[in-house]
Amino acid sequence: xxxxxxxxxxxxxxxxxxxxxxxxxxxxxxxxxxxxxxxxxxxxxxxxxxxxxxxxxxxxxxxxxxxxxxxxxxxxxxxxxxxxxxxxxxxxxxxxxxxxxxxxxxxxxxxxxxxxxxxxxxxxxxxxxxxxxxxxxxxxxxxxxxxxxxxxxxxxxxxxxxxxxxxxxxxxxxxxxxxxxxxxxxxxxxxxxxxxxxxxxxxxxxxxxxxxxxxxxxxxxxxxxxxxxxxxxxxxxxxxxxxxxxxxxxxxxxxxxxxxxxxxxxxxxxxxxxxxxxxxxxxxxxxxxxxxxxxxxxxxxxxxxxxxxxxxxxxxxxxxxxxxxxxxxxxxxxxxxxxxxxxxxxxxx
Amino acid sequence: xxxxxxxxxxxxxxxxxxxxxxxxxxxxxxxxxxxxxxxxxxxxxxxxxxxxxxxxxxxxxxxxxxxxxxxxxxxxxxxxxxxxxxxxxxxxxxxxxxxxxxxxxxxxxxxxxxxxxxxxxxxxxxxxxxxxxxxxxxxxxxxxxxxxxxxxxxxxxxxxxxxxxxxxxxxxxxxxxxxxxxxxxxxxxxxxxxxxxxxxxxxxxxxxxxxxxxxxxxxxxxxxxxxxxxxxxxxxxxxxxxxxxxxxxxxxxxxxxxxxxxxxxxxxxxxxxxxxxxxxxxxxxxxxxxxxxxxxxxxxxxxxxxxxxxxxxxxxxxxxxxxxxxxxxxxxxxxxxxxxxxxxxxxxx
Numbered sequence: 001x002x003x004x005x006x007x008x009x010x011x012x013x014x015x016x017x018x019x020x021x022x023x024x025x026x027x028x029x030x031x032x033x034x035x036x037x038x039x040x041x042x043x044x045x046x047x048x049x050x051x052x053x054x055x056x057x058x059x060x061x062x063x064x065x066x067x068x069x070x071x072x073x074x075x076x077x078x079x080x081x082x083x084x085x086x087x088x089x090x091x092x093x094x095x096x097x098x099x100x101x102x103x104x105x106x107x108x109x110x111x112x113x114x115x116x117x118x119x120x121x122x123x124x125x126x127x128x129x130x131x132x133x134x135x136x137x138x139x140x141x142x143x144x145x146x147x148x149x150x151x152x153x154x155x156x157x158x159x160x161x162x163x164x165x166x167x168x169x170x171x172x173x174x175x176x177x178x179x180x181x182x183x184x185x186x187x188x189x190x191x192x193x194x195x196x197x198x199x200x201x202x203x204x205x206x207x208x209x210x211x212x213x214x215x216x217x218x219x220x221x222x223x224x225x226x227x228x229x230x231x232x233x234x235x236x237x238x239x240x241x242x243x244x245x246x247x248x249x250x251x252x253x254x255x256x257x258x259x260x261x262x263x264x265x266x267x268x269x270x271x272x273x274x275x276x277x278x279x280x281x282x283x284x285x286x287x288x289x290x291x292x293x294x295x296x297x298x299x300x301x302x303x304x305x306x307x308x309x310x311x312x313x314x315x316x317x318x319x320x321x322x323x324x325x326x327x328x329x330x331x332x333x334x335x336x337x338x339x340x341x342x343x344x345x346x347x348x349x
Numbered sequence: 350x351x352x353x354x355x356x357x358x359x360x361x362x363x364x365x366x367x368x369x370x371x372x373x374x375x376x377x378x379x380x381x382x383x384x385x386x387x388x389x390x391x392x393x394x395x396x397x398x399x400x401x402x403x404x405x406x407x408x409x410x411x412x413x414x415x416x417x418x419x420x421x422x423x424x425x426x427x428x429x430x431x432x433x434x435x436x437x438x439x440x441x442x443x444x445x446x447x448x449x450x451x452x453x454x455x456x457x458x459x460x461x462x463x464x465x466x467x468x469x470x471x472x473x474x475x476x477x478x479x480x481x482x483x484x485x486x487x488x489x490x491x492x493x494x495x496x497x498x499x500x501x502x503x504x505x506x507x508x509x510x511x512x513x514x515x516x517x518x519x520x521x522x523x524x525x526x527x528x529x530x531x532x533x534x535x536x537x538x539x540x541x542x543x544x545x546x547x548x549x550x551x552x553x554x555x556x557x558x559x560x561x562x563x564x565x566x567x568x569x570x571x572x573x574x575x576x577x578x579x580x581x582x583x584x585x586x587x588x589x590x591x592x593x594x595x596x597x598x599x600x601x602x603x604x605x606x607x608x609x610x611x612x613x614x615x616x617x618x619x620x621x622x623x624x625x626x627x628x629x630x631x632x633x634x635x636x637x638x639x640x641x642x643x644x645x646x647x648x649x650x651x652x653x654x655x656x657x658x659x660x661x662x663x664x665x666x667x668x669x670x671x672x673x674x675x676x677x678x679x680x681x682x683x684x685x686x687x688x689x690x691x692x693x694x695x696x697x698x
Binding site for chain 2: 044045087090091124
């Protein structure tokens, strides 16, 4: 059985107060690259530190990794616009880091990325695509995409208090700067992603459309960002039922019912039953991410849900020990010498 | 257990008469991308056709895949300068397709790629690195690298008759155009790769140096290209013993003894015992590649060598059936829209 994780970035995450996916704004650029390494290998390879929220809550990628180990899942990571090197192998669809959605054309590669991901989604011929995301700032771009499509559903937050007013201001500025208005990208999903979205959504939606076209069962492993992906799939004309599998923490923070009904999604909500202080923080911080909810659903179906907490804690302990004893980390920034670039137009990160 | 495959290209392969790794010069650009998909998934995803030699011999990647399935190996593909899209996830070290070694600076990214791969090789902290390659034209660049280092060892060929005179002419032209002369890159492995090598060698050598530095056992899974990689490792000052695991077909076509002795390599030669006409062709065409020899050594140690031929044939049959019934293939060339590029300086492929 396979788990697919789409990892990428958007400069929208650099806006103050939108994301808890990283201990600081600078470290946030590393979060998707580090999550990819954690889910794929159970350890950090090129990433400098374990992603933490500003209050010290560790990334939900650890929970996903625990399930990967328990169920021996095959992990495929897709590059949805990574900004920092990762030691994880990634499928390349040509995605670049997304620009701030308050700029006119933040995801110029979206149409090509969507088409390439759709092709791979169809050609993998899996029995079951289980796909999650890791992209700091992703709920803000998800909100903008939902509005561009004319969909009314709410989004959640990795922060304890959802900064909804701030998100709505950013989304308004995104529409002010772009060629489309709310509702105007209905049935044109690639325009919604290109003008107000992020590259991760282009990859996720493309993979799902391709998978459904080849009669593959689809589970969207995550929360409201995956609802935005589902809306893109519907607006691409693909109407087969899909499953949305998320955590109880996420489901308690936002009403998923209307989106599930409106977008024809079977909703699976899994409570990991965490009792340890380090993991029960997910109830307020993080809540979901890096395919955590989908992984928990798979563990539950396999009768292994009770084993997830001890396994997650043992991974966390091993990582803490490794980080303490590690040799100094050579910095591997994307630069001229290695052929990495600093983002389109040199606008960073 | 993990198997690492480094897949890449060099424009040196476009020189007539050097390589059998593809049915035609145009299709040869797809061979490493297709091999990566075959070893990782057992099927083609974005690659248009099964790689064949001009006489119809299928890629040795099928044999490697059979062993991956039999032993449930974890496959990691590294991008050593791929020219065409692959559906396989790849680790990115910033490698680009290598230029023809008769140009002045064919692998400009070599120093950065070597450093990045060395870092990952050290940080993966595996028990055992088993690493192979797929790069058409790679024995010619391997010959040039050996000469740049001042090493006298011979190279083999994927063609039935090794075009040694042709290769030596190309190598001579490579030195004529470059800043180094034979022997002048001794103890400067990154210069040998940069001025007369290919990007795959930079990745393989970097991974091995990093692995040995972190006390990981290393098996070089292949023939004389891996001997060139071993020479690079030695010239980087890394003297721990390594294993070279290759096929009997390769070992019968070239004397590996002096290189094994001179470079301190434990030589493992495995005869797959193929009897079916489709696979016994490897005795004269292909001979080795895509980690075939290393995979066979692992199968032999696990007591599964006898199962490799039937499993390889069943994969080949399934691929032939899929190719016959497949939907038309959308071409996914690297272009502006998807962010793929046509190679540095627009020189293709």
